Amino acid sequence: MxxxxxxxxxxxxxxxxxxxxxxxxxxxxxxxxxxxxxxxxxxxxxxxxxxxxxxxxxxxxxxxxxxxxxxxxxxxxxxxxxxxxxxxxxxxxxxxxxxxxxxxxxxxxxxxxxxxxxKNETITDFHGICIDNQNIKIESYKYTPSFLMINSERKIIKEDLYTHLFKSNCPVTQQPDWASIYIAYTGLSINHASLLRYLISFRSHNEFHEECIERIFNDINNICKPEELSVYARYTRRGGIDINPWRSNTNFSPFLTRLARQ
The missing domain is CATH 3.30.1130.10 (GTP cyclohydrolase I, C-terminal domain/NADPH-dependent 7-cyano-7-deazaguanine reductase, N-terminal domain)
Structure with missing residues (x-):
């Protein structure tokens, strides 16, 4: 060569x-x-x-x-x-x-x-509960970790949640980065509407894919304090490349098959 x-x-x-x-x-x-x-x-x-x-x-x-x-x-x-x-x-x-x-x-x-x-790889989806159909009004698209809340009942649960509505921006090109975000946790019940509002608050936020996922993990970990937490993102393709970061404090094995927008 x-x-x-x-x-x-x-x-x-x-x-x-x-x-x-x-x-x-x-x-x-x-x-x-x-x-x-x-x-x-x-x-x-x-x-x-x-x-x-x-x-x-x-x-x-x-x-x-x-x-x-x-x-x-x-x-x-x-x-x-x-x-x-x-x-x-x-x-x-x-x-x-x-x-x-x-x-x-x-x-x-x-x-x-x-x-x-x-060639026979299938398109799949996250398992768990999709939180996208919340009856909420969005008035701010500024990153706001204080949106995160736990529910009033003090009960430990195990839950898998996901959204397809995530968007952030590349800090270099200012181009949009679209993603589906999966969150699995064991701990006090996280309010689904507050979680969706929080994730949507990244819509005008400038940060690399990997940094966004570490920020999300860190915010949920510090505010909601789950016993176990995994955050996994599958970003849509840009320039022939997709990036799919995951962070976890437990035994997490991400599936590697594509979502519908990938």
Missing amino acids: SFKINNFNFLRPISRKKHRKKIKLNCINLPFKGKDIWTLYELSWLNKNGLPQIAIAKIEIDVNSANIIESKSFKIYINSFNQMKFNNNIDFINILTNDLTKCICGQISIKLFSLDAI
């Missing part, structure tokens, strides 16, 4: 530490574990004979990595391989792994899938 440019230079790392300090997370002893799961749908390179190759990649970045990757820079980085020749897929995966590991300063896993391997 021949390299005419340094592909790594396209990548822009964003420190996790700065945001975590901003929302007063303990950066040494995080209250959650988790991963950022990226799906790359527009991935192509050349084989040794110059024939274009395509695949879909699933990339998992550990929450303890020092950095996240700014998605626009990731898109430019991926496209920089379109006219590059590789002897085999392993060589291609190795260069991706080395570059991305260096960028995030942490653990990463990369898997390539042929179209045949995923």
Whole structure:
């Protein structure tokens, strides 16, 4: 394989530490574990004979990595391989792994899938209760954690909730980021209307995908104080990439199949 440019230079790392300090997370002893799961749908390179190759990649970045990757820079980085020749897929995966590991300063896993391997993948939905049909009036779209409330009855429950109405904005491009958010918890009953109002308050909020999910986890954890909490987002695709972060303080296994808008 021949390299005419340094592909790594396209990548822009964003420190996790700065945001975590901003929302007063303990950066040494995080209250959650988790991963950022990226799906790359527009991935192509050349084989040794110059024939274009395509695949879909699933990339998992550990929450303890020092950095996240700014998605626009990731898109430019991926496209920089379109006219590059590789002897085999392993060589291609190795260069991706080395570059991305260096960028995030942490653990990463990369898997390539042929179209045949995923052509029968089904569209699914979160399980649990959809909170989108609340009879509430929305008057503010400014991020407001104080919207969160627990119900008056002091009863411990286990509940899975989700919304498809989430929107935030990219702090770099100001473009909208659309997502479905899943929240599973064990603890005092969270008021569904207050939770939906809170999540909608992100509508004009500028923050990266991963940062939004950590903020949501942190707010619910601090205000509602559940015994167990998992927050999982599946964002819609932008530039051929979707990002699906999850954070949990319990044994959480996110499903990886696509939602209807993905």
